[in-house]
Amino acid sequence: MGKKEIISRIEELKKKRNAVILVHNYQLPEVQDIADFLGDSLELSIKASKVDADVIVFCGVYFMAETAKILSPEKKVIIPDKNATCPMAMMIAEDDLRNLRKEYKDSVFVAYVNTRAWTKALVDICCTSANATKVVNSIEENRKIVFIPDKYLGDYAMRKTGRDMILWNGYCPTHVLITEKDIMDKKNKFKDAVVMCHPECTPPVIDISDEVLSTSGMVKFAKESKEKVFIVGTEVGLNHRLKKENPEKIFIPATERAICPNMKRITLEKVLWALEDLKYEVEISEDIRRKAFNSVKRMTEIV
Numbered sequence: 001m002g003k004k005e006i007i008s009r010i011e012e013l014k015k016k017r018n019a020v021i022l023v024h025n026y027q028l029p030e031v032q033d034i035a036d037f038l039g040d041s042l043e044l045s046i047k048a049s050k051v052d053a054d055v056i057v058f059c060g061v062y063f064m065a066e067t068a069k070i071l072s073p074e075k076k077v078i079i080p081d082k083n084a085t086c087p088m089a090m091m092i093a094e095d096d097l098r099n100l101r102k103e104y105k106d107s108v109f110v111a112y113v114n115t116r117a118w119t120k121a122l123v124d125i126c127c128t129s130a131n132a133t134k135v136v137n138s139i140e141e142n143r144k145i146v147f148i149p150d151k152y153l154g155d156y157a158m159r160k161t162g163r164d165m166i167l168w169n170g171y172c173p174t175h176v177l178i179t180e181k182d183i184m185d186k187k188n189k190f191k192d193a194v195v196m197c198h199p200e201c202t203p204p205v206i207d208i209s210d211e212v213l214s215t216s217g218m219v220k221f222a223k224e225s226k227e228k229v230f231i232v233g234t235e236v237g238l239n240h241r242l243k244k245e246n247p248e249k250i251f252i253p254a255t256e257r258a259i260c261p262n263m264k265r266i267t268l269e270k271v272l273w274a275l276e277d278l279k280y281e282v283e284i285s286e287d288i289r290r291k292a293f294n295s296v297k298r299m300t301e302i303v
């Protein structure tokens, strides 16, 4: 089946199933192009909860589809490839977290939304890359904070807020591929460019960037900025959206190596098969879902 035929079959099935396709900013360009909604993980999950649909096809990694299910228990949430997982989300195991909770009994546990449902269920509050600083600032001064799983986002929030935190030793294997040298090389070549980087990057990269932004923050900044040339320090997939929405501007990936292989597992064919067979359905026990929901809700109440 050719690409055109696959897309028209997807459109047909979408109507038949009353489905919407949510696509993360790091997905392959051809998958981004069939999106009903394109965005970052929390943006998409909130969209999923508001949209009138029976089926949500989530093109992203597993924890993202889980987050959509946490917010929309009445909808069928499917992910076209159940092996599309996030290595960072898996850098903390359930036993690790339970032991940490015992060790730091009186601390407030903050989890980045890039975590599995069971992780969210075991912490006090979630945060995103866009609101980590606000969430940390909202915690009473006399409370100790444990931040999981991303040590770089945690370090960024720690430096911005001046709060001392215990950081779990997790990180995003894609964002650590962006080096200080990559940024300096690009800066030397494109002297007028603005450097945007994601807070999952390492501290030396963050320190030489002009703007530290989430992917939705980059989309907004690129649109509103008067600047013409941008060096983009995040997963390369975002460049497709940035170019499409700002054809008159130039976007240069900090490095072409910053590819998340799990994000790229989802293809047009897999989206079609997912709609044909309604698989792979995301299921979460109601107990975990409710507890995870509370951690996400506490974050939305603050921000």
Ligand code: SF4
Pocket (backbone or CB within 6 Å): 026, 061, 085, 086, 087, 088, 089, 114, 172, 173, 174, 175, 235, 260, 262, 263
């Ligand atoms: S880019 Fe990093 S944080 Fe995002 S899904 Fe891939 S490994 Fe996980």
